[in-house]
Amino acid sequence: MSNAGPPSPELRDPSRRSGSAAVNDTGADAQGSDDSHRGPRARPWWLAPALTGVLSAALLAFMTWQVVERGFVIDWDWPFHEYVDARQPEGVARELLDGVASLGGQRLYTLPIVVAVGVWVAWKQRKIRVLIAVGSGLATVFFIGYWIKFSLARTAPHTGMDILHGDGQAFPSGHTANATLTWFLIATILFGAHGWRPDRRRFRQATVAACVIVFLAGALMALLDYHWLSDIPGGWLLGALALSVANAVLRVRLPWPILDWPSTRSSQRH
Structure with a gap:
């Protein structure tokens, strides 16, 4: 005759066994309240995006004010325009440089790229969070960027005059904003902490590559005399602000819905 008594609470409820804890989509431990005193408290998830967002917004507002007031920030605009305007490349060299600048930051090219990468990462993670992050970043560039552009209506260098409320949308550079958001966000959703395959080394490498592309795209837009x-x-700064918004979406601790894609096996059975 067996002397075994009723199973212990740990056996009846596996979540009560030693070392087991339910983990939600945000990676937060269900027993976090009990373990919070065991180590140094982590920084709030919103701190980094908030700091970078506030700093980017403040600097962008300062630069916008300088453009309106014709401050020292624009002192080099006209001399630089006169210098590069007399030295513009022609022929194949011009077409090649135009192509590089367009691929780096023109929305016609950057939008499909970042959306395609976002869809692919969402499919791999089976989470909609990445798509919302991409959409929020793009919306920030679009609405804030065009709000400033239409409000200032700054003419472009090729018009031969620098006036506000004219026929132009020069400030801020949309190409440069698109490049900043696109390439840094791709690096983040691929190899960042909440990306497809978190890897610090690859993230650093992708960030360096993004820096090169963003700097090159911006420099070419000025050197080719498309922008002051x-x-x-x-x-x-506009791109950095949009990137901060996208990073906040990636970091926020919400129960994101799981995308339940139909599996290949189940489709073959039916």
């Missing part, structure tokens, strides 16, 4: 010199850092 001050338009370029304005675009970088």
Whole structure:
């Protein structure tokens, strides 16, 4: 005759066994309240995006004010325009440089790229979070960027005059903003902490590559005389603001819905 008594609470409820804990989509431990005192408290998830977002927004507002007031930020715009305008490349060299600048930051090319990468990562992770992050970043560039552009209506260098409320949308550079958001966000959703395959080494490498592309795209837009010199850092700051919004979406701790894709096996059975 067996002397075995009723199973212990640990056997009846596996979640109560030693070392087991339910983990939700945000990676937060269900027993976090009990373990919070065991180590140093982690920084709030919103701190980094908030700091970078506030800093980017403040600097962008300062540059916008300088453009309106014709401050020292735009002092080099006209001399730089006169210098590069007299030295514009022609022929194949011009077409090649135009192509590089367009691939780096023109929305016609960057939008399909970042959306395609976002869809692929969402499919791999089976989570909609990445798509919302991409959409929020793109929306930030679009609405804030065009709000400033239409409000200032700054003419482009090729018109031969630098006036506000004219026929132009020079400040801030949309190409540069698109490049900043696109390439840094791709590096983040691929190899960042909440990306497809988190890897610090690959993330650093991808970030360096993004820096090169973003700098090259912005420099070419000024050197080819499509934008004033001050338009370029304005675009970088707008892109950084949009990237902060996208990073906040990636970091926020919400129960994101799981995308239940139909498996190949189940489709073959039916």
